[in-house]
Amino acid sequence: MLNLCMIAAVGKNLELGKNNQLLCYLPADLKRFKAITLGYPVIMGDKTWESLPIKPLPNRRNIVITLNQDADYSPCEIVHTINDAIELVKEEEKAFIIGGATIYKLFMDRIETLYLTRIDAEFDADVFFPEIDSNQWTLIEDEFYEKDEKNEFGLRFQVYRNCRQFCGMPGLQNVLL
Numbered sequence: 001m002l003n004l005c006m007i008a009a010v011g012k013n014l015e016l017g018k019n020n021q022l023l024c025y026l027p028a029d030l031k032r033f034k035a036i037t038l039g040y041p042v043i044m045g046d047k048t049w050e051s052l053p054i055k056p057l058p059n060r061r062n063i064v065i066t067l068n069q070d071a072d073y074s075p076c077e078i079v080h081t082i083n084d085a086i087e088l089v090k091e092e093e094k095a096f097i098i099g100g101a102t103i104y105k106l107f108m109d110r111i112e113t114l115y116l117t118r119i120d121a122e123f124d125a126d127v128f129f130p131e132i133d134s135n136q137w138t139l140i141e142d143e144f145y146e147k148d149e150k151n152e153f154g155l156r157f158q159v160y161r162n163c164r165q166f167c168g169m170p171g172l173q174n175v176l177l
Contacts, residue, residue: 006096006113008099009022010117012121013122013128014128014131015125016104016127017100018126020100023123024119024121024123026117026119028145028151029151032157033098036115040093041061041088041089041092041095041096042062042097042098043085043095043096044103045099046068047100048099051100061089063077063078063079064079065080065081082106100127113160114160118155119153119155120147121153138163139160140161143156144156145157
């Protein structure tokens with residue numbers, strides 16, 4: 001059964017990036033991203049694909065969503081709707097939505113697990129991550145990573161679960177309310 005996941009790094013105000021670039025270079029976050037997504041399909045928009053320094057992301061099935069019917073992002077798989085992307089990965093154990101901002105918004109109500117890196121800084125940005133509704137999401141992991149010589153800012157590695165998966169289960173409604 002597919003566990004559709006999302007992974008992102010955001011600033012204090014849910015900033016994602018500017019001019020199609022990440023907010024900053026944080027090796028600890030990039031290491032986490034690789035460890036979590038390795039071996040699983042990654043789904044992204046065409047702007048995210050264009051921003052990748054290494055294409056395709058190695059040891060992952062790369063799927064690009066684009067409205068451009070003539071797009072060629074070889075060797076990636078190309079789809080034109082989020083439903084088409086989901087259809088491609090429906091038999092997978094997990095698949096990861098990796099950006100950008102528009103793709104995050106389109107998938108937000110369809111994911112079960114959210115891996116979020118919160119950067120302890122504010123940034124000038126032109127794209128933002130969607131708001132996280134505390135009525136819909138439960139924080140299940142929260143690990144602090146101190147800034148160091150390689151990482152300019154402190155980080156919180158968080159994992160959220162979409163609580164709607166529990167709402168229909170008998171006996172659990174009262175636990176969550």
